[in-house]
Amino acid sequence: MAAIELRNIRKDYGSVNVIRSISLAIASGEFVVLVGPSGCGKSTLLRMLAGLEEITDGDLAIGGRPVGHLPPAERNVAMVFQDYALYPHMSVAENMGFGLKMRNSAQADIDARVSDAAAILKLEPYLDRRPGQLSGGQRQRVAMGRAIVRQPEAFLFDEPLSNLDAALRVEMRLEIAKLHRRIRATTVYVTHDQVEAMTLADRIVVMNGGNVEQVGAPMELYHAPATLFVAQFIGSPTMNVVECAVLASRPEGIVLEVQAGRADIPVVRAGAAEGRVTLGMRPEDLSPCTLEEAWFSGTLSVVERLGSQTFGYLDIGRDQMITVELPRDSRVEVGDSLSVAGNAAHAHLFDVSSGRRMATAGEGSAARNAA
Numbered sequence: 001m002a003a004i005e006l007r008n009i010r011k012d013y014g015s016v017n018v019i020r021s022i023s024l025a026i027a028s029g030e031f032v033v034l035v036g037p038s039g040c041g042k043s044t045l046l047r048m049l050a051g052l053e054e055i056t057d058g059d060l061a062i063g064g065r066p067v068g069h070l071p072p073a074e075r076n077v078a079m080v081f082q083d084y085a086l087y088p089h090m091s092v093a094e095n096m097g098f099g100l101k102m103r104n105s106a107q108a109d110i111d112a113r114v115s116d117a118a119a120i121l122k123l124e125p126y127l128d129r130r131p132g133q134l135s136g137g138q139r140q141r142v143a144m145g146r147a148i149v150r151q152p153e154a155f156l157f158d159e160p161l162s163n164l165d166a167a168l169r170v171e172m173r174l175e176i177a178k179l180h181r182r183i184r185a186t187t188v189y190v191t192h193d194q195v196e197a198m199t200l201a202d203r204i205v206v207m208n209g210g211n212v213e214q215v216g217a218p219m220e221l222y223h224a225p226a227t228l229f230v231a232q233f234i235g236s237p238t239m240n241v242v243e244c245a246v247l248a249s250r251p252e253g254i255v256l257e258v259q260a261g262r263a264d265i266p267v268v269r270a271g272a273a274e275g276r277v278t279l280g281m282r283p284e285d286l287s288p289c290t291l292e293e294a295w296f297s298g299t300l301s302v303v304e305r306l307g308s309q310t311f312g313y314l315d316i317g318r319d320q321m322i323t324v325e326l327p328r329d330s331r332v333e334v335g336d337s338l339s340v341a342g343n344a345a346h347a348h349l350f351d352v353s354s355g356r357r358m359a360t361a362g363e364g365s366a367a368r369n370a371a
Contacts, residue, residue, distance in 0.1 A: 002064070051071055082163060084143045092145075123141055137172055201217075204216065228241065231348060243279075256277070275352075285346040310330050
């Protein structure tokens with residue numbers, strides 16, 4: 001497998017700039033996931049790697065070889081698309097080996113590679129069937145097998161699980177994880193599903209508006225998001241964010257005016273906080289408390305009981321709702337009054353104007369835990 005290097009990659013459609021000078025190094029054998037909202041440019045970037053979109057400016061190298069000027073067939077990468085793109089009149093074996101046949105490979109070599117890929121993906125019983133006789137998950141495995149038999153330098157996945165139902169998505173996510181552990185292929189995977197990103201990736205690239213917001217290991221992004229956008233994109237339910245006034249700033253931390261009282265937050269760079277800041281708290285870092293200890297108080301508008309978890313959605317006024325993770329056997333009901341306080345060591349602070357993160361005292365331990 002080969003490393004991939006993007007240097008100042010840009011993509012324009014006429015006067016519209018959709019990818020804005022992205023540089024990224026992907027190590028050989030690494031699994032990198034591109035995530036972001038619709039329209040952020042993640043699929044366009046993947047298609048430029050594959051050669052399906054021209055690069056407006058910048059350099060692309062795979063295995064140390066410049067490939068930005070080469071057509072798709074000469075880049076030695078394999079792409080798995082959102083739809084399966086299988087030939088309905090061909091058998092599974094014929095579909096998997098078709099690319100090799102088009103390259104005039106020897107039939108014995110085609111048969112051997114198809115057999116090996118079928119064993120990896122547990123497709124041996126289905127090699128004589130046609131796509132119409134397979135389930136959605138089996139068809140996606142055939143599409144993956146077609147990529148594997150090419151023995152490419154890199155695999156590119158463009159939202160391969162989005163057409164599957166929930167149960168099949170979980171099954172195929174596990175299959176992809178096991179496949180990567182087995183063959184250690186350099187992989188670039190596009191998805192809008194953060195669960196796929198968090199569970200599959202060695203590193204996640206969060207994109208927004210054609211830019212890279214942050215690159216890092218999954219738990220690094222979860223515990224230490226660089227921007228407010230990343231903080232609210234990574235994590236489910238999303239991080240709670242509330243704009244607060246700074247009441248006092250001391251060497252050891254700052255005091256914020258929160259909705260129901262005051263919050264004393266330890267901060268590494270206390271001098272950076274003044275005026276107003278955005279306070280972020282994950283639902284699991286808020287817990288019920290007395291009214292005297294409360295950071296937030298209000299009425300429960302919705303209670304979600306998921307079996308292993310219970311989430312309460314607390315209306316704190318000013319048309320603002322915050323999410324609290326409650327004990328799974330909690331007996332709270334909609335309409336109940338609730339007061340909650342945050343774990344100050346796990347608070348996240350962001351600059352109001354730029355949305356950039358301000359380092360907190362718990363950040364060092366969070367980074368160690370992420371590693």
